[in-house]
Amino acid sequence: MKTRDKILKAIQDFVDDYGYPPSIREIAKKIHLKSTKAVKVHLDNLASEGLIERVSGQARGIRIKPKSMPIVGRVAAGLPELAFEEVEGYFTISQWRDCFLLKVKGDSMINAHIYDGDMVVVKPAKNAMNNEIIVANVGEETTIKRLKKIGKELVLKPENDTYPIIREAFEVIGKVIGVIRKV
Amino acid sequence: MKTRDKILKAIQDFVDDYGYPPSIREIAKKIHLKSTKAVKVHLDNLASEGLIERVSGQARGIRIKPKSMPIVGRVAAGLPELAFEEVEGYFTISQWRDCFLLKVKGDSMINAHIYDGDMVVVKPAKNAMNNEIIVANVGEETTIKRLKKIGKELVLKPENDTYPIIREAFEVIGKVIGVIRKV
DNA sequence: ATGTAATGTAAACAAATGTTTACCTAACTG
DNA sequence: CAGTTAGGTAAACATTTGTTTACATTACAT
Numbered sequence: 001m002k003t004r005d006k007i008l009k010a011i012q013d014f015v016d017d018y019g020y021p022p023s024i025r026e027i028a029k030k031i032h033l034k035s036t037k038a039v040k041v042h043l044d045n046l047a048s049e050g051l052i053e054r055v056s057g058q059a060r061g062i063r064i065k066p067k068s069m070p071i072v073g074r075v076a077a078g079l080p081e082l083a084f085e086e087v088e089g090y091f092t093i094s095q096w097r098d099c100f101l102l103k104v105k106g107d108s109m110i111n112a113h114i115y116d117g118d119m120v121v122v123k124p125a126k127n128a129m130n131n132e133i134i135v136a137n138v139g140e141e142t143t144i145k146r147l148k149k150i151g152k153e154l155v156l157k158p159e160n161d162t163y164p165i166i167r168e169a170f171e172v173i174g175k176v177i178g179v180i181r182k183v
Numbered sequence: 184m185k186t187r188d189k190i191l192k193a194i195q196d197f198v199d200d201y202g203y204p205p206s207i208r209e210i211a212k213k214i215h216l217k218s219t220k221a222v223k224v225h226l227d228n229l230a231s232e233g234l235i236e237r238v239s240g241q242a243r244g245i246r247i248k249p250k251s252m253p254i255v256g257r258v259a260a261g262l263p264e265l266a267f268e269e270v271e272g273y274f275t276i277s278q279w280r281d282c283f284l285l286k287v288k289g290d291s292m293i294n295a296h297i298y299d300g301d302m303v304v305v306k307p308a309k310n311a312m313n314n315e316i317i318v319a320n321v322g323e324e325t326t327i328k329r330l331k332k333i334g335k336e337l338v339l340k341p342e343n344d345t346y347p348i349i350r351e352a353f354e355v356i357g358k359v360i361g362v363i364r365k366v
Numbered sequence: 367a368t369g370t371a372a373t374g375t376a377a378a379c380a381a382a383t384g385t386t387t388a389c390c391t392a393a394c395t396g
Numbered sequence: 397c398a399g400t401t402a403g404g405t406a407a408a409c410a411t412t413t414g415t416t417t418a419c420a421t422t423a424c425a426t
Contacts, residue, residue, distance in 0.1 A: 003373085018238070019246035021203045023413055035375045040415075042373095055201070059242035059382060059413055063202035113298055113364070121366075133366055179364040181296070183304075183316060186403080206383055218405045223385075225403095242383055242412060 006031045007042045008051060011064055021062040101180065102135060102144070109133070109144060111159035114179055120144060121178030133176040138168050144176060189214045190225045191234060194247055204245040284363065285318060285327070292316070292327060294342035297362055303327060304361030316359040321351050327359060 001009075010030045014022040024036045024043070033039055043062070046052045055061030104118045112133060114120065120135070128134045130149045135142060136156060145156035145166065156166040184192075193213045197205040207219045207226070216222055226245070229235045238244030287301045295316060297303060303318070311317045313332045318325060319339060328339035328349065339349040 019204075019236070020243050023242065024415095025413070033374075035373095035377095036414075037376090037416080038374050053202075057381070057414060059206065060203050061414085112366075113296060115296055176366050178366055179362070181362040183295075183359050183361055207385095208383070216404075218403095218407095219384075220386080220406090221404050240384060240411070244384085 003031065003033075003038075004042050004045065007039065008046060011052065011062060015064060021060040021064065023060055102142075104144065108158035108160045108163045109146075111161075112146065114144070114159070114176075115181070117181070119180040120176045121180065122174040123177050124174040126172055128172050128175055135173040135176060136170040137173060138166060138170045142173065147172075186214065186216075186221075187225050187228065190222065191229060194235065194245060198247060204243040204247065206243055285325075287327065291341035291343045291346045292329075294344075295329065297327070297342070297359075298364070300364070302363040303359045304363065305357040306360050307357040309355055311355050311358055318356040318359060319353040320356060321349060321353045325356065330355075 007027055010027050011022060014026065014030070022030070024039045027043075028034070028036055028039045043052070043054060047054045051064075053063035055063075101119045102122055104114055104116060104120055107116055109115075114133075122135050125134075128147050130147060132147050133144065134147050134156075135144050136147075137143075138156070143156070143166075145158055148155050148157040148165075150165075153167070156170060158165070190210055193210050194205060197209065197213070205213070207222045210226075211217070211219055211222045226235070226237060230237045234247075236246035238246070284302045285305055287297055287299060287303055290299055292298075297316075305318050308317075311330050313330060315330050316327065317330050317339075318327050320326075321339070326339070326349075328341055331338050331340040331348075333348075336350065339353060341348070
């Protein structure tokens with residue numbers, strides 16, 4: 001792994017463990033660097049890339065969004081509709097690390113208790129098992145459906161009897177492991 | 184508000200705003216104390232009460248769970264059942280500050296799309312408006328229902344036609360402002 | 367190989383920050 | 397009222413910590 005990525009991970013891990021960001025020397029120690037300067041350069045780079053924020057001169061002045069899930073867009077629960085788009089805002093659930101949120105549009109998953117406007121928590125994955133609820137790309141669109149094995153065929157099944165089963169080619173984006181709704 | 188509580192709140196606010204804990208001087212400034220000693224004493228007290236954790240000698244060595252919601256127990260969505268109990272674990276959603284989570288037991292709220300096993304996000308409140316979904320104490324039990332004004336009477340209405348409306352005296356604990364479900 | 371840039375080391379420095387000591391003040395108690 | 401305690405001020409102190417400078421090493425394109 002690149003030193004730069006090691007540092008980013010070290011910060012995330014430290015914040016998770018201690019509840020506050022590490023000092024430069026603590027980072028250096030963690031990734032076996034003997035100089036604070038080296039760390040500083042990488043921190044400056046990470047900051048200019050927007051991956052972290054720094055407050056210069058301040059002890060542990062590192063801001064990071066490690067445990068938070070960016071809201072990256074909506075996903076159609078009806079027919080495949082629109083692909084990812086950047087949306088503002090962050091939710092933070094430490095148990096659901098590395099996940100992101102999608103806003104559900106449509107009613108094709110109501111039998112699975114997923115409704116229009118819900119946010120689904122998605123864990124990135126390239127494969128999924130039979131019967132799992134997944135997020136998948138179908139052509140240019142992104143959709144949420146249940147993965148079903150029918151005979152030897154893998155299909156996308158809506159959880160709403162009025163919608164048809166999708167038999168087109170698709171690519172798995174991730175698994176739905178949670179649902180968040182604002183009442 | 185007591186100085187002690189001001190300090191606790193100041194820490195929570197600071198972490199929310201900056202992503203890392205405040206220094207003692209920053210706390211002092213925020214609550215208009217002129218000495219760092221005064222803050223230190225309060226921090227030591229808060230630590231011994233278990234409300235925060237401190238790492239002595241370390242800059243910003245304050246650990247706090249400000250943005251996280253403790254899972255304090257389950258609540259019956261069926262008939263009023265069991266009161267709060269301590270449960271392990273924390274969720275973290277910054278938008279839902281000061282809230283806590285309750286695990287739903289029963290199926291009396293299924294018409295509101297709240298199912299057995301769901302976690303509801305509860306914002307503490309002493310009053311609620313007509314038609315809001317609330318958490319309330321009925322006798323010794325805690326339950327989740329929709330608040331309904333029938334004539335001049337305030338009743339608790341399950342969102343499931345097979346359950347009866349509750350006309351007993353109750354006390355509002357909070358409002359349900361969100362739902363979280365693990366798929 | 368050779369020069370350049372990226373990356374790291376080592377050490378010194380200045381600022382930020384937690385800790386401690388001494389003293390003051392208001393509130394409460396007997 | 398005298399005494400005690402909680403809570404605060406002020407200042408000094410020691411450590412932690414970010415920054416900077418100077419130099420060494422490595423990688424890599426020319």
